[in-house]
Amino acid sequence: MSEAGPNISAGAAQAVFEAMRKRRMHRVFTPDPVDEDILDRLVYAAGRAQTARPGIRHLVVANDERLVRTVRQACPGFVNNAPAVIVICSDLKRAEEQLGRRSAEDVTRLDAGAAAGYLTVAAPVLGIGVCIVTSWTEEVVRVIFDLPEHIRPEVMVAVGIPAANPPKAVKRFLPVVHRNGYGRPWKDSA
Numbered sequence: 001m002s003e004a005g006p007n008i009s010a011g012a013a014q015a016v017f018e019a020m021r022k023r024r025m026h027r028v029f030t031p032d033p034v035d036e037d038i039l040d041r042l043v044y045a046a047g048r049a050q051t052a053r054p055g056i057r058h059l060v061v062a063n064d065e066r067l068v069r070t071v072r073q074a075c076p077g078f079v080n081n082a083p084a085v086i087v088i089c090s091d092l093k094r095a096e097e098q099l100g101r102r103s104a105e106d107v108t109r110l111d112a113g114a115a116a117g118y119l120t121v122a123a124p125v126l127g128i129g130v131c132i133v134t135s136w137t138e139e140v141v142r143v144i145f146d147l148p149e150h151i152r153p154e155v156m157v158a159v160g161i162p163a164a165n166p167p168k169a170v171k172r173f174l175p176v177v178h179r180n181g182y183g184r185p186w187k188d189s190a
């Protein structure tokens with residue numbers, strides 16, 4: 001057994017952690033389109049993320065120039081020049097049938113967040129940049145992507161090839177980590 005555990009080589013484990021280290025939000029992209037096979041791999045990553053119930057997660061992949069331009073114009077929070085967007089959505093009807101209304105409300109948000117996390121880690125491995133965008137108006141996004149009432153857009157992920165010299169990433173935000181309950185630090189600061 002390797003140090004990384006059964007069936008996972010140390011190199012593979014290293015690659016995953018390296019992708020986590022390298023991942024960041026990009027907001028400046030080259031004008032080049034993103035190859036469809038790259039978009040397919042991002043779709044795979046989003047689909048491999050843990051999901052609360054089958055059939056809840058929907059992804060709308062948009063690489064039509066006019067459509068993406070419309071997103072940029074109609075959503076002022078979409079501050080980037082990405083040529084493609086993946087909209088992570090939830091089927092609220094299906095979620096409610098399986099989880100009840102109150103749980104469905106929370107669980108669908110978590111489900112979309114998991115998909116967004118996987119996309120974010122897959123991106124640097126593929127030489128791609130992504131940016132999670134959540135500041136937009138639901139009604140506007142529904143109209144742009146023809147979403148029926150039971151499909152709620154949760155997260156937009158801008159996708160593109162990062163500019164050669166992108167602006168520096170925002171400083172890393174670290175979680176506060178507690179040991180065995182709130183208030184005792186997981187690690188004593190040196």
Ligand SMILES: Cc1cc2nc3c(=O)[nH]c(=O)nc-3n(C[C@H](O)[C@H](O)[C@H](O)COP(=O)(O)O)c2cc1C
Binds near residue numbers: 169
């Ligand atoms: C739930 C969530 C919502 C976010 N919404 C936006 C957004 O609307 N627009 C944006 O440019 N970035 C958004 N971000 C990206 C954060 O601003 C970014 O992750 C943070 O600044 C840290 O930068 P880094 O991811 O490059 O380390 C969001 C991130 C998360 C997790």
